[in-house]
Amino acid sequence: MMWNETMEALSADEMHKLQSIRLKRVVEHVYANTPFYRKKMMEMGITPDDINDIEDIVKLPFTTKDDLRNNYPFGLMAVPMSEIVRIHASSGTTGRPTVVGYTRRDITAWSECLARCFTAYGATKHDLFQVSYGYGLFTGGLGAHYGAEHIGASVIPMSSGNTQKQVQIMHDFGSTALCCTPSYALFIADFIKDSGVPREEFKLKYGIFGAEPWTENMRRELEQKLEIKAYDIYGLSEIAGPGVGFECQCQNGTHLNEDHFYPETIDPVTFEPVKDKEGELVFTHLTKEGMPLLRYRTKDLTRLHYGTCECGRTLVKMDRILGRSDDMLIIRGVNVFPSQIESVILEMPEFEPHYEIYVDRINNLDIMELKVEARPDAYSDNMNDIFALNKKLSSRLNSVLGIAVKVKIVEPRSLERSTGKAKRVFDNRKLK
Amino acid sequence: MIAQQISVFLENKSGRLTEVTSLLGEAGINLTAFSIAENSEFGILRMIVSDPEKAYKILKDAHFAAKLTDVLCLSCPNTPGALAKALKLLSDEGVFFEYMYAFANGETANVIIRPDNIERCITILQEAKLQLLAASDLYRL
Known part of the structure; x- marks a missing residue:
C-alpha cells in the first residue's frame, strides 16, 4: 500500500x-x-x-x-x-x-x-x-x-x-x-x-x-x-x-x-x-x-x-x-561501532539485548569492557559454566571486532532500562 | 535422596547477599546450609533451604538469577577420617564433584555434594552402606 x-x-x-x-x-x-x-x-x-x-x-x-x-x-x-x-x-x-x-x-x-x-x-x-x-x-x-x-x-x-x-x-x-x-x-x-x-x-x-x-x-x-x-x-x-x-x-x-x-x-x-x-x-x-x-x-x-x-x-x-x-569508537586504532557489538550479543541466545560498553585508558592502553545480562536460564550454579559463557562471547567479539573485549556478565535486570534513547556507551577516556 | 539446592548468581556488590537473605527470611524460609564460590567479579551463592520451590519463586520474582540444582547430602559421623573414607570410595570409583560444602550438626557431619553423575554416586554410596540424608529431612535441619 x-x-x-x-x-x-x-x-x-x-x-x-x-x-x-x-x-x-x-x-x-x-x-x-x-x-x-x-x-x-x-x-x-x-x-x-x-x-x-x-x-x-x-x-x-x-x-x-x-x-x-x-x-x-x-x-x-x-x-x-x-x-x-x-x-x-x-x-x-x-x-x-x-x-x-x-x-x-x-x-x-x-x-x-x-x-x-x-x-x-x-x-x-x-x-x-x-x-x-x-x-x-x-x-x-x-x-x-x-x-x-x-x-x-x-x-x-x-x-x-x-x-x-x-x-x-x-x-x-x-x-x-x-x-x-x-x-x-x-x-x-x-x-x-x-x-x-x-x-x-x-x-x-x-x-x-x-x-x-x-x-x-x-x-x-x-x-x-x-x-x-x-x-x-x-x-x-x-x-x-x-x-x-x-x-x-x-x-x-x-x-x-x-x-x-x-x-x-x-x-x-x-x-x-x-x-x-x-x-x-x-x-x-x-x-x-x-x-x-x-x-x-x-x-x-x-x-x-x-x-x-x-x-x-x-x-x-x-x-x-x-x-x-x-x-564510532576508536579502540587501539581499530574502528568499533556499538551496533557491531549489539549484533554479536543478539546472535547468542544465552544473552539479553541489554548491555553497556565502557571504554577507558589505563597505562596508555585503551580498554573496552562490556557489561551484559545473560538470559535467566543461562546463569549456572557452576563457576566454570559462567567462565565458559564469558569466554564464548569475548572470543566471538574478538573475532568480529579484531580487538580484545573484557566481558563482564552482570545480574538480570541490573542494567538501566531506558524510556527514550538508550545510553549504552561510556567513553571515560575523554574525561582525562 | 536427591535434594534441591538453590543457587544465585550475584555480582560483587555490597548488600546483594543481604537482599537475598532478607527476602527469604521475610517469607519464613530457613537456611540449612550455604556456601559461596567467588572470584573478583561475581559469586555464586548455593543454599539448602527449608522450601526450595518457594525460595526459587520468590527470588525469580525479584529478578535474581536463581537456579535449582540436584545435589546429595552425605551424612557421616562427626569423627576424624569419616569423610576421607567416603571420598576415597567415590574417587576410586571415578566419581567427580563439581563442588561440595559441609556443615557439622552435633554428632553428624553433613556434606552437600554435586557429583558429575548423581545416580551412580547414589548407587555407590548405598552399596557401601553410607548414609544419604532424605531431602525432606535435610530441609528440616
Whole structure:
C-alpha cells in the first residue's frame, strides 16, 4: 500500500526533474533569506544562477551541527518568526541544543512523509496508534502524532515513561501500533511478560521503531518478544524528525522521501561524493520553508541503492544505519561501532539485548569492557559454566571486532532500562 | 535422596547477599546450609533451604538469577577420617564433584555434594552402606 503513489513510484527521470526544480527554488530562497548561506555562497563565488540541475548540488556548501549551534537559536530561519508555527530542538546532551523551525506548510509536508511511512507498514485509519516517543522538544512524539492523525488513525499521545500505564493502556484500549525507540520497546516487552497478561489479550500488530540505530537481530528479538512486525522509521530533527525515511514490507532497506529531502553520500574525510559504497549521509531540503538546510551532514553512515523496489516504490533506499561517524569508537586504532557489538550479543541466545560498553585508558592502553545480562536460564550454579559463557562471547567479539573485549556478565535486570534513547556507551577516556 | 539446592548468581556488590537473605527470611524460609564460590567479579551463592520451590519463586520474582540444582547430602559421623573414607570410595570409583560444602550438626557431619553423575554416586554410596540424608529431612535441619 502506498499513501502517495505518484510520488513514491515516480520514474527516475521525473524525480530528477522535480528535484532539480525544487533545488533551484530552495537555493533562491536561502540566498535571499538566510544570511548564513548567502555569505557562504558569496565566499564560494556561486549564486542561485549556478544551480540549474540536481547534479549541481555538489557546488553548494555543507552544513554541520556546529553551524546550527553557532546560529542558535533562530539564526538559520529563512522566514519571519511570524510564519513559524512550531519549534523543536535536539535532545543533545552536550552544548547548546540544535533548534529547528517549521512553517504550517512544513508541518503538512512532514505529516505527509509520515503518512507514507505508516501506510507502508500497513496502517490505516482503522488503527490505534500508541505514541510512546517523548512529547516535547524532541520531534519523535509530536511527529508521529501528526503523521498518524494525517492517515486518520486514532492516536493515544502516551509520551514515554510510566511503563505500567503504557502496558495498561495498550491492553485496555487495544493499541494496534506502537511508536517508540527500539530500546524502550524491549523494556515494554519485558514489562508485558512480567504482567502475566496473556498475549492474546493485546491487539498490537506493528511496532514503529526509530530515533536510535538498531540491528537486524534486535528486530528479530522485538518481533519475537512482542509477536509483531517491527519496522524501522528513520529521521533526524535537523531534517524533519521521524519520517525522513521508512521501511516497506520488504524490510530490506529504508526508502527516503527524496522528493522532500535529497540524499547524497560522501566520504567523511575528503567530502567527495561516493557511489555504490558506504559513506556519510547528507541531506538537502527541497521543500522546506522555515529552516531549509543545504547539504546537512548527518554523520550517519550508510549506502544508497537506486532502482525499483519489489514493493513498487522508486524512492531511493538506504542500508540500515550501521553507525554514526561520531558514534564510532576508536579502540587501539581499530574502528568499533556499538551496533557491531549489539549484533554479536543478539546472535547468542544465552544473552539479553541489554548491555553497556565502557571504554577507558589505563597505562596508555585503551580498554573496552562490556557489561551484559545473560538470559535467566543461562546463569549456572557452576563457576566454570559462567567462565565458559564469558569466554564464548569475548572470543566471538574478538573475532568480529579484531580487538580484545573484557566481558563482564552482570545480574538480570541490573542494567538501566531506558524510556527514550538508550545510553549504552561510556567513553571515560575523554574525561582525562 | 536427591535434594534441591538453590543457587544465585550475584555480582560483587555490597548488600546483594543481604537482599537475598532478607527476602527469604521475610517469607519464613530457613537456611540449612550455604556456601559461596567467588572470584573478583561475581559469586555464586548455593543454599539448602527449608522450601526450595518457594525460595526459587520468590527470588525469580525479584529478578535474581536463581537456579535449582540436584545435589546429595552425605551424612557421616562427626569423627576424624569419616569423610576421607567416603571420598576415597567415590574417587576410586571415578566419581567427580563439581563442588561440595559441609556443615557439622552435633554428632553428624553433613556434606552437600554435586557429583558429575548423581545416580551412580547414589548407587555407590548405598552399596557401601553410607548414609544419604532424605531431602525432606535435610530441609528440616
